[in-house]
Amino acid sequence: MKTCPICAGTLLLGGVLAAGWISSRVDPGAYAGGRARDEEQLARRNSSALATMLGEFRTGISDIMFIKTERYLHAGVGYVPHASAMSLEELSEEIDEHHRELGLPDDDEDADHAGTPTLIPPPHQDFRGFVGRLHREVKPWRDPNKAHVHTESNELLPWFRVMTMSDPRYVRGYIAGGFFLERVDPQLALEFIEEGLLNNPDDFQLHVSRGFLRISEARRQGDTTAEDLEPAVRAALELARADFLRGAELMARVRPDDVDDEGFGSGGWGRYQESDAMAAVGMSISLTRNLVDPRAAREIARRFQGIFPDFPTLRNALEMED
């Protein structure tokens, strides 16, 4: 049977175009949240014996890359995962704690994270003898009892770029990447977070991140505590306020009702989310009080009073007179 070349070509082209249209329309991986992206699950998984057996072979490629960033941060020394459940705030604290160490390795025994086991064991725990010695010589290794040495975060940036390219819904990659990028280029950090928002418009933590970036921008523009704010400073703070308000609204929709005193709740809600939730509400109130008036700040405080009844910023706003 002869096939008409034009008919065959048309059929093939039509099929390819139809399949291409479906591919652009349906993506089974396009959903928000999920256990693979959940901080709590990640922390539990990483602490399990099975994860230790499998080393860095984890669920997602973005997950593997996040672990890579940790390796880069520690100058190539592989530690048993310890930053998995870290909130951005904690991560920031860790960086700041070690900032003085940049390029100046310090053997301060009292520094934080000293004692975190390394993936390559120290000599007294290594049964491999010569092979173990060779392993420690040819691979980056540091005595686990000594304080961690943190490299400059620039080396981490490509990993955040690649991890968010491989999974545009990996919000954690955007937030941590934006945090490190801000040290190098604040404008680029803002663009990075905005890309994250484009892919995850309803993620409240990304709005909070952008809010903080805009506050930093306002601080670079001038004095943010002045009575009469300069127009550029005010504009930046107004944008930040809008971000925090949007973040707080989105947070109220997703925060579970059963969050305990430690900040943990159902659906993978952890301290990481809780601290950002409080930041969204707290910053919304503070900025509204400064930029609009105390009454508007009180309205916001009332709106979130049911969620954070003991939050001091919120209580202060409620008690404040006009």
Next chain:
Amino acid sequence: MNSLHVSAVARGVFLELLRRKDLAVAGLFVGLYLLFVASARFVGFDNPATGTFLLNLSLTLIVGLCHLITLTTAARQFPDEFERRTLYPLLARPIRRGDLLLGKWGASTAAGILLFAALSFLALLLVPRLESYDGGTLFQFLALQPLALAMTAAIGVLFSLVFPRLPGLFLAAALVFGSGPLTRFAKGIPIFHLLPNPGRMNLTLRYTDGIQPLAGFDFLLLLAYGFIWTAVLTFAASILFQRRSI
């Protein structure tokens, strides 16, 4: 199409699979997998998240392995026949080239599906499901994978007819396993959506993430995606094979 001819060719492919000990290799993989799950069970699951992790890992490995075996089976069918010159006596019989191609593609697909069915049955049976997972998503995953394997077999057959044996296999593997990441990386470039991507029908992560099933229309579209690509690729392979001078 003569179904008797197609099934005779397919039977030949299966006999060849048995002769080449491919099933023994698959059995070895199954054994290794069982050993892995047994050792994980022996070590124990500290928490439900680890169970989910193992379930995800198992299904991901199974899907990857099945696509690899389907691809290598499909991609060697014609080069082997050309090399051993066994195609000539076959075509001297009253069997059409289209039937031969369909038989070889069908057998490669069936081999992949059988392996997938056996391994995923074992995985779902042996790996404890310690968190909540949506049965609807599992159904969609199980329904889409055979189509994805059929698509992979079609890619293997087509590339083996266009390129020499090894480059063909390499390029086909690059397409099967690389088109998904490539489309994600080049998100803003729509042309990458025109690449056949069997991974588009992989719902493993969606299932182990506990996400609800795809909307009915989207599921139908994905089924259509698999059908269309399989039809396009086998049709293209058929045209090439019909016109090839042997």
